[in-house]
Amino acid sequence: NELSKTGAGARTDTRAPNNLESFWMPYTANRSFKQAPRLYVGAKGMYYTTVDGRQVLDGTAGLWCVNAGHCNPRIVQAIQDQAAEMDYAPSFQMGHPKAFELASRVAQMLPGDLDHVFFASGGGSEAVDTALKIALAYQRQIGQGTRTRLIGRERGYHGTGFGGISVGGIVANRKAFGTLLTGVDHLRHTHDLGRNAYSRGLPQHGAELADDLERLVTLHDASTIAAVIVEPVAGSTGVLMPPQGYLQRLRQICDKHGILLIFDEVITGFGRLGTNFGADYFGVQPDMVTMAKGLTNAAVPAGAVGVRKHIYDAFMTGPEHMIELFHGYTYSAHPLAMAAGLATLDVYREEGLFQRVADLAPYWEQALHSLKGARHVIDIRNLGLIGAVELEPIAGKPTARAYDLFIKCFEKGVGIRTTGDIVALSPPFIIEKGEIDRIVETLRECLQTLD
Ligand code: PLP
Numbered sequence: 001n002e003l004s005k006t007g008a009g010a011r012t013d014t015r016a017p018n019n020l021e022s023f024w025m026p027y028t029a030n031r032s033f034k035q036a037p038r039l040y041v042g043a044k045g046m047y048y049t050t051v052d053g054r055q056v057l058d059g060t061a062g063l064w065c066v067n068a069g070h071c072n073p074r075i076v077q078a079i080q081d082q083a084a085e086m087d088y089a090p091s092f093q094m095g096h097p098k099a100f101e102l103a104s105r106v107a108q109m110l111p112g113d114l115d116h117v118f119f120a121s122g123g124g125s126e127a128v129d130t131a132l133k134i135a136l137a138y139q140r141q142i143g144q145g146t147r148t149r150l151i152g153r154e155r156g157y158h159g160t161g162f163g164g165i166s167v168g169g170i171v172a173n174r175k176a177f178g179t180l181l182t183g184v185d186h187l188r189h190t191h192d193l194g195r196n197a198y199s200r201g202l203p204q205h206g207a208e209l210a211d212d213l214e215r216l217v218t219l220h221d222a223s224t225i226a227a228v229i230v231e232p233v234a235g236s237t238g239v240l241m242p243p244q245g246y247l248q249r250l251r252q253i254c255d256k257h258g259i260l261l262i263f264d265e266v267i268t269g270f271g272r273l274g275t276n277f278g279a280d281y282f283g284v285q286p287d288m289v290t291m292a293k294g295l296t297n298a299a300v301p302a303g304a305v306g307v308r309k310h311i312y313d314a315f316m317t318g319p320e321h322m323i324e325l326f327h328g329y330t331y332s333a334h335p336l337a338m339a340a341g342l343a344t345l346d347v348y349r350e351e352g353l354f355q356r357v358a359d360l361a362p363y364w365e366q367a368l369h370s371l372k373g374a375r376h377v378i379d380i381r382n383l384g385l386i387g388a389v390e391l392e393p394i395a396g397k398p399t400a401r402a403y404d405l406f407i408k409c410f411e412k413g414v415g416i417r418t419t420g421d422i423v424a425l426s427p428p429f430i431i432e433k434g435e436i437d438r439i440v441e442t443l444r445e446c447l448q449t450l451d
Contacts, residue, residue, distance in 0.1 A: 043070035065293035082339035099333035120303035121331030124266035125159025127303030206243030232278030239388030270294030273384035274358030302337035
C-alpha cells in the first residue's frame, strides 16, 4: 500500500521516534522552533525541567493557567482517582455528581446572581463561543430577536473560535480567515502610552473610551445589539489594564440600552488579581463571565460560562421535556476536568492563594517598576500578579527584540512570554519574593545584551 507510512513507499524520517516534523505547532514559528527546539519534560511547583535536565522558573504559569503551581499533589491525586473510578460520562441527558458540585462551587464564587454555570470542554475559546451563543439566544428568547449584533474591542483576545476571532481585535488572528461573523463591531482599545506610560495599577486616563459604545449605539441602534464582550484586563494582546472607571462606565451604558455585558475572565478569573474574579476586583457586575485556565489549574482542559439568573430563567419556559439550549460538547463537564476543578478550588481556598496574590502585588509592582530606565524599556504595567514590560521595537523588525529577550531569558533559566514587543508576566501564585527578584534581575541583565 503506497499510502501507508509503514509500506514500501514510506518516508523513513516520519517514523523516527524523535522526529519533530509531524506536530504542526500552534502559535509557533514552526521552522525556527524545529531547528532549535525547547522541550519541557517535567514540572513541579514553580519550575519546569527541560529535556536536557535544566530547571526553568515559570514566570507565566504556563499560559496564564497554572495558578497553584505545577503538579500540585492534591490535584494530581484527584485526577488519578477519577480516571480509575469513571473515565467518562456524557452530560447530554445524563450527568455525574461532580459536574453539579463544581458548578455550585463556581457559582458561589461568582459575584451577584451569576448562579448558573455552563461547561465547555476545551477551554476559553469554547467558553467564549458558548457565551456569545447564549447572548444571541437569550435576546431572541425574551422577544428581542433583532438584537443580533456583537461588540468586541480592538486588541481584544477571545480565543480562536470563529466567534472569538470575530469579536477579538488582533489583526493577525483575523485577516487570514475570511469575513468572520457578520454584524460584529468593535470599541477602540484603551492602550494609550502617550497619556498613561508607567502607570502603576490602573491607568488614570481613558474612562471616556467606554463612550465608544454610545457611538456604536448611535450608528447601529441599541435594538440591534445583543452583547458586548471585553477582557477586564486584556492579557494576550500585551497586558492592557482598563483605565480607572472604564468598566463601570461600560456597565452603565449597557444597562441604559439593554445590552448584555460579558467579561472574558479566562485569565483574570480564579485569583489573578487577588480576588475570585476581575468583576470582584473592579466592583462591576457582568451578565456573563467566561472562564477556563485557572478553573482546573490547567491540569485538564476545561472552560465554563457563568450566567446570571434571569438569563438562565428566560430559557426555562417551554415544555419541561424539551431541550432548552441546543448547544454543548461531548466533553462538557468531563469527569477528569470536574475532579481537577474541585481539587483546584480546594487548594486555592486552603492555601489562601488569592490572598497571597493580594499580599504579593505591592512587591511585584515595586520589583517590576525597578526596570524603568533599563535599556529598550518604554513602559511597565502591573495589576495583581500580572505584569508587562513593553520594549521599543526595532525599526522594520517588530517582535524581533522581544523574541530575542525571550530566548536569552530561557537560556538563563527564566521562562517569560512575549506578545509583539511586550513581555507578559503572570507567575503562579506560589511564587516567592526571591523568585520575583530573579525574574526581574534576569530581565535586566538580558535587556542589556539586546540589540
Ligand atoms: N479568552 C481570553 C481572555 C484568553 O486569554 C484566552 C487564552 O489565552 C482565551 C479566551 C482562549 O482560551 P483557550 O486558548 O483555552 O481556548
